[in-house]
Amino acid sequence: QVQLVESGGGLVQPGGSLRLSCATSRSIFDMYTMNWYRQAPGKQRELVAAITSGSGGRTDYADSVKGRFTISRDNAKNTVYLQMNSLKPEDTAVYYCNARHIYSSSRTYWGQGTQVTVSS
Secondary structure, X not given: OOOEEEXXXXXXXXXXXXXXXXXXXXXXXXXXXXXXXXXXXXXXXEEEEEEOOOOOOOEEEOOOOOOOEEEEEEHHHOEEEEEEOOOOHHHOEEEEEEEEEOOOOOOEEEOOOEEEEEOO
């Protein structure tokens, strides 16, 4: 089992920045792709950003956040980050950390979610 704990959400003004953190209960980055999803009220959960397992880590982003959000890892701290810049009201959602095993997609873990609200 893997536990994921998100933090860093809150209220921010449009154009502001926020950094989300996802702490994992054990070292998993060598075998898991790490993802950030978000879900706004009345909308489907969508993939926001992903970083692949292993050294380096290839990243991918939803078109809606490309150029504004950055996903990264700190392997020593077993923590994944989502740096969110130039935030827009449409970024308002609950953000979820997700870990998916690279060879067994059934081994998938979710954090509890953290609320991000972008409003003036």
